[in-house]
Amino acid sequence: MKVDAAARTILSGLKEAGINLIASLPDINLAELLRLIEQDRDVIHVPLCREEEGIGICAGAYLVGKKCAVVMQNGGFFNSNNAIVSTLLQYQIPLLLMIYYAGDIGDRTFSTSGGMTEPVLNAMGIRFYTLRELAQAKEVIQRAQVLAEDSKRPVALLLTKEVLGRRPAAGAI
Amino acid sequence: MRRFDCLKALSGEAKDALVVSSAGATTLEWNALRPGDGNFRVRTLGLCSSIALGMALGLPQRKVIALDGDGSLLMNLCSLPTIARMNPTNLIHIVFDNQVYEASGCGETATAHGADLVAMARAAGIQHTLWAHSVESFAEAVSRALAERQLTFIGAKVETGRIEVSPYPMDEIENKYRFIRYIEKTEKIEILKTNLPTSYL
Numbered sequence: 233m234k235v236d237a238a239a240r241t242i243l244s245g246l247k248e249a250g251i252n253l254i255a256s257l258p259d260i261n262l263a264e265l266l267r268l269i270e271q272d273r274d275v276i277h278v279p280l281c282r283e284e285e286g287i288g289i290c291a292g293a294y295l296v297g298k299k300c301a302v303v304m305q306n307g308g309f310f311n312s313n314n315a316i317v318s319t320l321l322q323y324q325i326p327l328l329l330m331i332y333y334a335g336d337i338g339d340r341t342f343s344t345s346g347g348m349t350e351p352v353l354n355a356m357g358i359r360f361y362t363l364r365e366l367a368q369a370k371e372v373i374q375r376a377q378v379l380a381e382d383s384k385r386p387v388a389l390l391l392t393k394e395v396l397g398r399r400p401a402a403g404a405i
Numbered sequence: 406m407r408r409f410d411c412l413k414a415l416s417g418e419a420k421d422a423l424v425v426s427s428a429g430a431t432t433l434e435w436n437a438l439r440p441g442d443g444n445f446r447v448r449t450l451g452l453c454s455s456i457a458l459g460m461a462l463g464l465p466q467r468k469v470i471a472l473d474g475d476g477s478l479l480m481n482l483c484s485l486p487t488i489a490r491m492n493p494t495n496l497i498h499i500v501f502d503n504q505v506y507e508a509s510g511c512g513e514t515a516t517a518h519g520a521d522l523v524a525m526a527r528a529a530g531i532q533h534t535l536w537a538h539s540v541e542s543f544a545e546a547v548s549r550a551l552a553e554r555q556l557t558f559i560g561a562k563v564e565t566g567r568i569e570v571s572p573y574p575m576d577e578i579e580n581k582y583r584f585i586r587y588i589e590k591t592e593k594i595e596i597l598k599t600n601l602p603t604s605y606l
Contacts, residue, residue: 253463276462278491281483288452289487292425292459295445295581296467296588297596300459318449319456323581 235397238366239264242330242391245370246301247274249377251328253293254278255286256303259332261396266303283308287315291325299377301328306335306349307342309388316356316386326380328373329388333362336392353388360388363395406540408501408563409434414544415470415499418551421591422468422497423460427453427477429508430567431501435472437570442587446573446580451480454488454498461493464592468495468551475502475516476509482525485558489530494554497547498526501563511565526558534558 242265246254254269255278256262269277276298280286283304290300302312309331320327335346353360361376363369373389380387408431416438425445426432432446445460447453457471478484478500488498504517516522527534533555537543543561550557575583585596 253459278458278462278487281487285452285455285481285484285487288449288455288481288484289459289462291452292456292461293463294459295456295584296423296460296463297592297594298459298463315449315452319447319452322448323577325581 235264235399238369238395238397239268241366241369242373242395243268243272245373246328246330247272248370249328249374250299251301251377252276253290253298253300254303255280255289255300257281257283257286257305257308259305259334261332261334261393261399262303262305262391265396269303280304283311284315287312287319287327290327291315291319291323294325294327301330303330305332306345306390309349310345310352313352313356316358320386321356324384325386326384327386328377328380329358329386331388331390332396333390333392336390338393349390358386358388359383360390362390362392364392366395366397369395406538406543406561406563407566408503408561409568410540411501411537411543411561411563412438412472414540415547418544418547419470420468420551422470422551423464424470424472425453425457425460426472427474429474429477431472431474433570433573434568436573437568442583443591445584446577448577451477451484453477454481454484457496457498458484458488458491458493461496462491464588465493465495467592468497469493471496471498473498473500475500475504475514475522476506478522479515479520485526485529485531488556489526492556494556496556497550498531498556498558499547500558500560502560503563503565505565507565507567523558523560526560531556531558535560537561
């Protein structure tokens with residue numbers, strides 16, 4: 233699967249789910265997706281310095297009518313935990329968390345972060361789905377957004393290399 | 406300078422601006438001065454500036470005022486370059502700097518030891534920044550910021566101590582619903598839709 237086709241599919245899935253504000257912090261595996269988000273005129277893109285501020289930005293935008301997502305690595309999800317608990321969960325605010333799954337099965341790095349990702353999501357009571365098939369991505373994104381709105385809670389999609397596409401081999405990252 | 410006197414001056418100018426206030430006494434004092442559903446209380450220390458930025462980006466035609474504190478902003482300093490980068494012209498970021506974590510036992514913050522939040526905001530890329538050294542200059546800065554469409558950061562050194570006011574009259578979830586319903590009414594938009602069961606979709 234080509235990286236650019238994957239990024240196009242995921243962005244169009246987000247837009248079809250009604251997402252119109254995306255806060256993000258880069259990971260090399262998200263680079264093409266973030267490049268497309270930055271170019272898209274229908275989506276407000278907020279590049280972050282730290283992911284926790286993105287939770288606040290999206291909460292504020294939700295309160296005035298925006299549908300938001302945060303695109304980040306699982307390390308960024310860990311950075312965001314206090315805001316997720318004491319803002320999103322405390323106020324019952326929905327938010328789509330698009331989390332790159334560093335340290336996923338088969339990765340040479342970040343196995344500690346990878347191993348902690350699902351237990352922390354479970355501990356926080358955040359429902360999550362691991363995306364491995366690009367063919368399913370659009371539908372799962374839309375259903376996740378419906379679940380977030382209906383449950384008034386964050387919902388996470390774990391983005392794997394299978395779904396984002398593998399970059400051409402250029403040294404292990 | 407007392408924070409309450411600054412807030413009183415602000416309440417005369419704020420009109421229908423949305424006001425996001427940091428955890429602590431600022432929220433209670435502001436709510437006593439301008440009660441209403443256009444106020445949102447923040448519970449996560451640090452997130453005040455970011456929540457206000459999200460509102461300002463989501464409703465660019467509406468004024469948004471963040472009532473931040475030194476302890477709060479120090480925890481989320483990276484919101485400053487993000488605010489500068491997005492440059493929402495409808496956002497006014499006010500920081501009441503009493504140099505202590507007052508709600509948490511009055512330990513000194515870094516601003517008691519030389520950290521200058523206005524200089525940091527300027528260095529982060531926010532063009533219009535100032536320290537207000539009196540209630541009059543605070544009121545004038547707020548008035549100018551509300552009249553002009555430019556992102557403004559106002560710092561105010563204030564005494565510790567709080568005015569005796571009522572507790573916040575609602576929990577977080579009621580605050581959320583009342584705020585959203587207020588936005589729906591005043592902006593004539595629909596935010597909360599009734600969710601249909603999937604079998605109806």
